[in-house]
Amino acid sequence: QSALTQPASVSGSPGQSITISCTGSSTDVGLYNYVSWYQQHPGKAPKLMIYDVSKRPSGLSNRFSGSKSGNTASLTISGLQTEDEAHYYCSSYTTASTRVFGGGTKLTVL
């Protein structure tokens, strides 16, 4: 199975909005609404940020939102804050009943 495709890096200034894309295929992202997003700070375990394409875990800031169109899912972070600087990974369920991750995107808050 091939990894989902994410941009290697994105950047933005505090207060701005950024969007990270996650491109898969008709056998994963395009077929199922089981896309999730994870934030990972250095030396820490990943943290769930978005699940089922656009749902937020309880207590998570509404600055984080998710969407999907065709084979591409997106994570949008609005009102960027310095603590948002981290790596972000998308994940999807696949037709083979497996899971697949994206290669990860490093977000830099300038």
Add this chain to the structure above:
Amino acid sequence: QVQLQESGPGLLEPSQTLSLTCTVSGGSISSGNYYWSWIRQHPEKGLEWIGYIYYSGSPYYNPSLQSRVSISVDTSKNQFSLKVSSVTAADTAVYYCARDGPWGSLHFDYWGQGILVTVTS
């Protein structure tokens, strides 16, 4: 609050078998429609899904690792385990266990802190 904790040797020699255990607390591994996954992260690299198991079902594995990987569950100890045979330096990574699911909403909601496994001669 569900918690997961990985344990096992942190240093292996090439050709040995990697064996890790994930202990689940705050909830039963056999309750609910949850799957239990292993995920690894090579140094300075992205996440790689290894496989998952349901407490009463067959495991599923990443096709790229399937020939060397085995995941099992011990409900009496509320643990699940990972074995990777014939390890090489390419298996050096931080290994995470995570709760996956429930069916109908598949995502990794709880993670262990991760354990670094280094393969070196």
